[in-house]
Amino acid sequence: MSGQRLLMLCGDFVEDYEIMLPFQALQAVGHRVDAVCPDRKAGESIATAIHDFEGDQTYTEKPGHRFTLNADFATVDPAVYQGLVIPGGRAPEYLRLNESVIALVRHFFEADKPVAAICHGAELLAAARVLEGRTCSAYPACRPEVELAGGRYADIAVDAAVTDGKLVTAPAWPAHPDWIAQFLAVLGTRIVHA
DSSP: OOOOEEEEEOOTTEEHHHHHHHHHHHHHTTOEEEEEOTTOOTTOEEEEEEEEOSSSSSOEEEEEEEEEOOSOGGGOOGGGOSEEEEOOBSHHHHHTTOHHHHHHHHHHHHTTOOEEEEGGGHHHHHHTTOOTTOEEOOOGGGHHHHHHTTOEEOOOOTTOOEEETTEEEESSGGGHHHHHHHHHHHHTOOOOOO
16 A cells, blocks of 8 residues: 555654655655645745754754745645654644644544654644553653653653554654654555565
């Protein structure tokens, strides 16, 4: 099952790696990824931030690349998408205040569609109240949100991911290989090496 249509929820200061890499990797295996941001249209760009782990008590933040959106948030119909991707960074912190974003997230859970969230993406899941009884990984600072939303926080290595039904989560961008592989498995995408 390749060529599925996926929705990616974006916002300013999304984590650079967590938007760029899955956006490109999912397209590379034949999926269509529509990247949207509230109050922005296709062709407009958002700012990204690079978060790194350099031995401090928390991550550092540096300016990232501009990321060009390829779809309009205002016209998104969640029914036409087979899956949802939620990158991390600072964007989920304020996107969770947007009722339209929350409604989109809930749609994918109510319709039992695959969802991949990484890092601070769990903040959107918690705000949408879709974590009750689910196992969810996230950046460790988001553990309280996961648990307060009734989820079981998966305290896993920074380069690992976890799947609970159709929800695939990971703590941060070092987990991309595992996170994307698990999401592709949930999507039913098969990659065959000749």
